[in-house]
Amino acid sequence: xxxxxxxxxxxxxxxxxDGPSSSGGGSGPALRRLEAELLGRxxxxxxxxxxxxxxxxxxxxxxxxxxxxxxxxxxxxxxxxHIPLFRRFPRTVPRDTExxxxxxxxxxxxQQPDHPCVLCGEARTVFPVSPCAHLVCRLCWDGSEYxxxxxxxxxxxxxxxxxxxxxxxxxxxxxxxxxxxLLRLGTDRAADAGAVVDSLLARRTPLSPQDRDDLLxxxxxxxxxxxxxxxxxxxxxxxxxxxxxLIREAPDGLPVRKLLTERLTTATDVLRLxxxxxxxxxxxxxxxxxxxxxxxxxxxxxxxxxALPTPYLVEDVLRHPTAWKRAAxxxxxxxxxxRHPRAALAFAVLRGTPxxxxxxxxxxxxxxxxxxxxxxxxxxxxxxxxxxxxxxxxxxxxxRVRLRPATWAGRLEQAVAEGDAGRAAALxxxxxxxxxxxxxxxxxLHTCDTLVxxxxxxxxxxxxxxxxxxxxSALGALRVRTEDRTGRRRVFFPRGEVTRALSVPERRAPLxxxxxxxxxxxLEAELLRRFAAGKPYELSVLDADLADLTVPFTExxxxxxxxxxxxxxxxxxxxxxxxxxxxxxxxxxxxxTDLDLSVAFFDAEWKFTGLCDYTNLTHGPGAAVHSxxxxxxxxxxxxxxxxxxxxxxxxxxxxxxxxxxxxxxxNVPFEELPDAFAGFMALPAQGPRDxxxxxxxxxxxxxxxxxxxxxxxxxxxxxxxxxxxxxTHLTSTGGFQSIGSHGxxxxxxxxxxxxxxxxxxxxxxxxxxxxxxxxxxxxxxAVVCREPEPALLRYRRRPDExxxxxxxxxxxxxxxxxxxxxxxxxxxAAELAAGTRVFLATVHGSIAPARASGTYYxxxxxxxxxxxxxxxxxxxxxxxxxxxxx
Numbered sequence: 001x002x003x004x005x006x007x008x009x010x011x012x013x014x015x016x017x018d019g020p021s022s023s024g025g026g027s028g029p030a031l032r033r034l035e036a037e038l039l040g041r042x043x044x045x046x047x048x049x050x051x052x053x054x055x056x057x058x059x060x061x062x063x064x065x066x067x068x069x070x071x072x073x074x075x076x077x078x079x080x081x082h083i084p085l086f087r088r089f090p091r092t093v094p095r096d097t098e099x100x101x102x103x104x105x106x107x108x109x110x111q112q113p114d115h116p117c118v119l120c121g122e123a124r125t126v127f128p129v130s131p132c133a134h135l136v137c138r139l140c141w142d143g144s145e146y147x148x149x150x151x152x153x154x155x156x157x158x159x160x161x162x163x164x165x166x167x168x169x170x171x172x173x174x175x176x177x178x179x180x181x182l183l184r185l186g187t188d189r190a191a192d193a194g195a196v197v198d199s200l201l202a203r204r205t206p207l208s209p210q211d212r213d214d215l216l217x218x219x220x221x222x223x224x225x226x227x228x229x230x231x232x233x234x235x236x237x238x239x240x241x242x243x244x245x246l247i248r249e250a251p252d253g254l255p256v257r258k259l260l261t262e263r264l265t266t267a268t269d270v271l272r273l274x275x276x277x278x279x280x281x282x283x284x285x286x287x288x289x290x291x292x293x294x295x296x297x298x299x300x301x302x303x304x305x306x307a308l309p310t311p312y313l314v315e316d317v318l319r320h321p322t323a324w325k326r327a328a329x330x331x332x333x334x335x336x337x338x339r340h341p342r343a344a345l346a347f348a349v350l351r352g353t354p355x356x357x358x359x360x361x362x363x364x365x366x367x368x369x370x371x372x373x374x375x376x377x378x379x380x381x382x383x384x385x386x387x388x389x390x391x392x393x394x395x396x397x398x399x400r401v402r403l404r405p406a407t408w409a410g411r412l413e414q415a416v417a418e419g420d421a422g423r424a425a426a427l428x429x430x431x432x433x434x435x436x437x438x439x440x441x442x443x444x445l446h447t448c449d450t451l452v453x454x455x456x457x458x459x460x461x462x463x464x465x466x467x468x469x470x471x472x473s474a475l476g477a478l479r480v481r482t483e484d485r486t487g488r489r490r491v492f493f494p495r496g497e498v499t500r501a502l503s504v505p506e507r508r509a510p511l512x513x514x515x516x517x518x519x520x521x522x523l524e525a526e527l528l529r530r531f532a533a534g535k536p537y538e539l540s541v542l543d544a545d546l547a548d549l550t551v552p553f554t555e556x557x558x559x560x561x562x563x564x565x566x567x568x569x570x571x572x573x574x575x576x577x578x579x580x581x582x583x584x585x586x587x588x589x590x591x592x593t594d595l596d597l598s599v600a601f602f603d604a605e606w607k608f609t610g611l612c613d614y615t616n617l618t619h620g621p622g623a624a625v626h627s628x629x630x631x632x633x634x635x636x637x638x639x640x641x642x643x644x645x646x647x648x649x650x651x652x653x654x655x656x657x658x659x660x661x662x663x664x665x666x667n668v669p670f671e672e673l674p675d676a677f678a679g680f681m682a683l684p685a686q687g688p689r690d691x692x693x694x695x696x697x698x699x700x701x702x703x704x705x706x707x708x709x710x711x712x713x714x715x716x717x718x719x720x721x722x723x724x725x726x727x728t729h730l731t732s733t734g735g736f737q738s739i740g741s742h743g744x745x746x747x748x749x750x751x752x753x754x755x756x757x758x759x760x761x762x763x764x765x766x767x768x769x770x771x772x773x774x775x776x777x778x779x780x781x782a783v784v785c786r787e788p789e790p791a792l793l794r795y796r797r798r799p800d801e802x803x804x805x806x807x808x809x810x811x812x813x814x815x816x817x818x819x820x821x822x823x824x825x826x827x828x829a830a831e832l833a834a835g836t837r838v839f840l841a842t843v844h845g846s847i848a849p850a851r852a853s854g855t856y857y858x859x860x861x862x863x864x865x866x867x868x869x870x871x872x873x874x875x876x877x878x879x880x881x882x883x884x885x886x
Contacts (some may be wrong), residue, residue, distance in 0.1 A: 002067070004193060007214045009198055009428070010072050012188035012872075013865065017052040019060030021746070030058060034065045041072050041695040042180055046711075046866070049185040068183075075700050076563065076605055077636040077677055080584055082640040082693035083147045085628025089691040090644050092145055093625050103140070108151050111135040121652045130157045138162065147630070148639075154592070154632040155639060163609050170237045179844075182863045193221040201242070203876055204234040204883035205469045206283065206556040206617050209705065210400065211876075212241065213560075227254045229263075234467070234883055236269055237265035237282040237556070242277030247297070264304045267316035267324075267346070274301070274327055283556055285495050287323055298331055298741040301380045305333075306340040311375040315407050317346045336728060337361060341368045345403070350378055354400040362400075369403055377406045412438075412518025419444035420818055422454040436474045440481065440508075459519070463526040468882035472551050475523045476764035481511045491757035498706035498729040499557040499567065503753040521804075524772070528803045530882050531776035537854055540774030540781045541829045544813065547767035549756070549859065558727055559713075561702040562679070563860060565725045566875060568758040571843075574699045576682030578689065579645040581660055585676040586638035593673060594631040594665040595704075597641040599624060601655040606748045609655050611739050612643055623649040624658075627691065631665075638675060644689070651718045659751045661739065664709040667732060676704040678713065702727075715751050726754050768811075769878055770841035770857070773846055775807035778839060782832055783810065784825045784847070785856040792825040792832070794818040840870065 008014045031054050035045060045053070052706065072081035086093050094100045103119055110118040117126050117137035125138045135865060143164040148155050156163055169299040186192055194365075200207060200215045201224065215779040219225040219242065226602035230432045233239040235693030243263060246254060264270050272282045272383055280288035293301070305313060317324050328347055337344040345368045345387050348355065356362040369376045379402045392768060408430065425442055427437040435442075435458055442455055463471070489503045531826060550568040552558075565571065571580060587593035598613035601624075604720060612619040625644045633639035645658060670676055679701035683689060704711055709732040715724045730750065775797075783793040793816040797806045809815055822828040826847045833840065833849035840847060840854065845862030854868035864870065 001218050002071075003448070004189065005067075006071050006074060007217050008186065008196070009183075009191055010075055012186075012216065013050055013113075013181055013183055013190060014192055015068060015183050016186045017049070017064060017191055017207050019056050019064070023383055028054075030061050030065070034061070034068070037065075037069055038183070039180075040074065041069075041076060041078065041573055042698075043183050043815050044180050044782040046182055046184045049183055052185050073695070076693035076695040076698050077679070078582065078693055080640075080675070080693075081637040082582070082584060082691075083637065084640050084642055084691050085146060085148050085153060085630050087147050087691060089144055089627040089642060089839075090625040090689060091403065091618050093627065095618055100617075101615075104151050107136070107140075108134065115208060116257065118492070118534060121754050126828050127162070130160050132156075136162060143545050150627075152631060153200070155630065155634055155637065158637075159389045167375055179453075182865045184826050185655050185840065186762075191219050193218040194223065194294065195478055197222045197224055198230065199877060199880075200232050201230055201238060202465055203238065203880045205552065205867060205876060206235055206237055206881055208555040208558040208560070208564075209299070210558075210560040210564075211555075212238075214257065216241065216245060220249070221612040225249075226251050227259065227572075229259075233263070234880075236266070236272060238275050239263060240269065240272035240282040243273055244282075247273075247277065256297070259665065260300050261307075264301075265308075267305055267308060267313050268319065269329060270301050270304055271320055271323055273645060274330065281497070283321060283495070284320055285556075287326070291328055293330055302331055302333060302340045305343040305346070308342070308843075310342050310345070310372040311408070313346045314349055314375045314405050317350050317539040318405055318485075318768065321350060321447045334361070337364060341365075342372075345372070345376065349403045349405050352402055354402060355501055356400050365403070366401070373406070375406060377404050378402075379404050388575065396688065406482060416441060416445065419445055421447070421452045425452060425455035425458050426463070429454070429462050430464030432458075433470055434464050435459070436466050436470045439555050440477065440511075442513055443478075443515055443519060444508070446515060449512045451518050453514065456518075457524075459522050463522065464529075466526075468879050469553070471523060471526065472764045472769075472879070472883070473553065475520060475527070476768075478520055478523070480760055480762045482509075482513045484510045485760075486510075489753045492752050493554050493580060495554075496557060499554055499727060500730070501726075501728050501750065501754060503757075505751075519625065524804060524807075527772050528807065530884070531773045532803065533884065534773075534777055534881065537774075537778045537839045538780070538836040539833055540770075540778040540808075540839040541833050541841070541845075541849075542767070542770050542781060542783050543847075544767070544775055544783055544785045544787075545843045546770055546841060547765050549766040549875070550763040551766060551769055551879060553763070555876070557706070560705070561700060562698065563700055564874070565700070567727045568763055569722050570722050570758070571714070573647070573723050574682035576697075576865065577648060577685030578683040579647060579716070580681040580683050581643045581645065581678070582681065582693065583641045583662055583678045584638055585633050586635050586674050587633045587668075588672055588674060589635070589667060591672070592632045592666070593668045594629075595633070595639075595641075595676065596629065596663055596665050597626075597678070598661045598663070598739055599643050599645065600659045600747055601650070602659065602748055602751070603654060604656045606752045608745065608748060612645075613739065620649060620653045620655075622646060623653055623655070628687075632750075635674070636777070640693070642691070644683070645716075645718075646716055647721060655718055657755075658718055659747055659753065660713060661730075661747065662711045663732070667709055669707050669709055670704040670711070671706050671708075673704070677701055678704060680713070712747075712750065714755075715755055724755060724758060726751075728841075759783075766841070766857075766875055766878075769875075770839075771807055771811055773878065773881075774839055774841075775810060776803045779804075781810050782829050783816075785813065786825065788820055790825050792820045792822055794820070838870075840864070 056064060106118055114122045117140060122139055126135050129136050129149050130154050132149050132154045134149050136150055143162040197215060197218050200211055274290055275284060276282050276289060280290045332342050333347040345365055348365055355365050357366055369378055384631045412427045415427055424445060428438055434846045485506045488506045490506045492502045493499055494502060548570045550566045552566040581597060583595060583597040585595045596614055600611045601609045603609050610619050612624035612626050617626040623646050627642040630639040681697035682699050683697055708729040710730040711724055712728050712730055714726055770850055779797050785791050785793060795810050796817050818827060830847045830849045833852050835851045838852050838854040843858040844860045845858035845864040847861040853869040856864060856872045858864060
């Protein structure tokens with residue numbers, strides 16, 4: 001139940017109060033202490049939650065206090081012990097890293113037991129430390145400063161005499177300014193869990209790892225956890241996860257046969273379910289061994305395969321040949337071939353099984369193949385396998401045939417290779433999803449500036465059937481195809497357990513403007529049509545800064561994060577003169593693990609200007625400071641590293657870009673660590689800084705996970721104080737574990753390619769998405785602009801203006817019916833939206849219209865969260881809405 005409460009706290013900021021109420025009213029001071037602790041962590045109580053907690057007896061309130069603070073601390077990462085190597089960081093970090101290294105090497109190589117110190121010459125001051133047993137001089141190395149061994153930087157036992165007492169790290173301080181998150185009172189866990197689960201099941205894009213975990217955590221509390229699933233679960237990976245959880249738990253009365261027959265509609269659905277039941281990956285990105293199945297379940301799955309249309313069955317099996325060959329060892333498709341002839345046929349094609357027409361088995365397969373010429377063709381050549389046939393040995397050649405696939409994909413590739421635009425478009429139109437994914441290829445076949453009739457017809461007929469993810473991706477990529485980018489780089493994000501970036505030179509010639517405009521017009525018209533089907537609003541209020549946020553993509557491999565910033569988004573860094581990067585990890589028992597936090601710096605031309613890491617603890621005079629390199633992280637404390645970046649000083653010395661990197665120095669994958677996360681804080685310009693981990697200053701926290709050893713979370717533009725959220729992993733063979741020795745060259749290439757790719761406009765943004773939604777459903781749109789001067793722009797749809805023209809006019813940020821300069825345009829927008837049914841989409845949740853109802857999207861928390869009548873949605877929910885009615 002605690003896990004479910006943690007999920008609901010993070011997702012909908014809801015808290016549940018259990019326990020009998022007290023009539024004594026003696027919990028005032030205790031409640032104020034709870035409020036103070038939560039305020040120090042950036043959370044405040046709603047009036048209803050305050051009343052509910054105040055009604056508890058003293059013992060019940062103490063229990064609620066511990067549970068609530070624990071949940072918030074876990075969310076922010078402040079429940080861990082954060083003590084860096086230099087305990088009084090940043091004041092006492094040595095400025096000369098090389099001199100420190102020489103002293104460490106001398107002490108390691110030359111120091112002997114019972115001998116004077118090799119550094120200072122004093123006797124009887126050298127003792128071993130535990131557990132590494134290195135000989136350390138108590139005069140040369142300050143035990144009140146270090147949290148690890150000064151020689152090897154491994155953690156030291158807390159009771160080792162070398163560790164002298166020091167003023168407490170992280171002592172209580174006045175709360176620092178920052179965003180506040182409102183905590184609401186929840187009254188029904190099951191209902192709230194059901195709403196979250198229904199929202200996740202309705203998504204039309206793959207779930208992130210965080211969403212997948214949340215879904216499985218909350219599922220048992222909901223009707224879906226008892227088998228009462230919604231009519232449709234659009235994403236097949238999600239469907240496989242839910243079915244796998246139900247089959248494992250097998251709640252009473254679960255109709256397994258009915259579920260499998262109705263829900264598994266492709267062969268790949270069956271394969272995904274097999275992977276889930278074997279504790280594998282529903283996305284089929286990584287393959288794991290399949291576990292044996294109960295015979296009844298095996299027969300049901302074969303029956304599902306056999307009932308599928310044969311052409312689709314054969315093609316689906318060939319899409320994942322290795323996985324299906326492993327699955328065949330579990331399913332035994334040839335065991336009762338007469339019961340499942342089409343399933344047996346598909347596996348015979350997959351395996352290239354030689355078929356002997358003289359046997360009953362072979363004859364039955366050939367008969368099934370003959371009934372499906374659109375899926376299979378028979379290769380009548382004799383097969384040389386050197387086998388014995390009916391007891392007669394010949395020259396090794398026997399009369400056997402093979403079954404070959406006849407696939408749609410092969411016909412399409414042939415049409416593309418021959419340059420036949422019309423035939424290729426007609427074939428692609430048979431499968432609308434593939435039509436949109438291959439749209440760029442189809443347009444490159446055109447020899448004129450107008451769409452060939454076959455492609456225009458295929459788009460008009462097929463677009464209403466395409467999922468929102470491919471539709472939005474195609475639109476973003478097409479809009480920039482009129483630019484000549486030859487010689488620059490293209491960046492791809494292949495499917496994987498973690499997101500990796502692959503870049504290649506751009507060799508495609510630009511497409512004609514008329515051709516691109518025609519295709520883009522059709523795509524945008526389809527998006528507007530879908531949004532128009534929803535309930536209208538009186539007003540839409542949009543934040544122009546949404547243009548900096550990309551529509552989420554490759555969500556299945558996004559990091560679990562405090563703030564779900566879509567990959568490729570740029571954001572202004574939070575207020576504060578110093579950006580503190582942090583890293584915390586705990587190593588597996590018996591496996592010493594050394595993670596490192598490093599930052600490389602580059603100028604405007606991406607030339608390497610320096611670094612701040614374990615080899616160079618300071619960069620510039622106070623511009624960047626590293627807290628020291630801890631080389632082990634035993635439980636329960638683990639290990640913490642910081643890097644403080646003074647953005648103004650870095651920009652003044654000529655550094656333009658900062659590229660943080662987290663890597664596993666001794667090559668232990670992140671997924672093997674019981675606890676590993678990183679992030680950044682915004683520290684104030686004034687006042688002393690210490691080594692404490694202040695949860696109120698945490699602006700982003702993300703988990704390190706997956707089969708990865710190197711993570712590049714973001715790229716920082718120091719002069720403009722802008723951050724590009726990359727959430728990308730790099731290979732551990734590219735030299736990224738030693739940035740200094742490689743001069744940052746390879747890292748510069750990767751970071752520059754990502755910066756240029758996401759700045760090219762090839763991704764659809766949340767501004768685009770919110771604008772289309774607003775233009776399709778609102779007669780008036782108000783836009784909050786902060787540059788070049790703060791103003792509120794008001795647009796009203798004109799009588800002769802359709803939704804597309806209205807969206808274009810608003811997008812231009814020109815020709816508004818009213819332009820109202822205002823020092824705080826968000827406040828002006830809140831006043832305008834008061835009491836209306838509104839669609840509100842903003843980056844920061846600071847716009848709080850009184851008495852308004854409707855829909856509310858925001859990335860960062862704010863005053864708008866207090867509204868009980870606005871339905872808050874995520875970016876994924878806005879995308880999912882485009883799939884309604886498909």
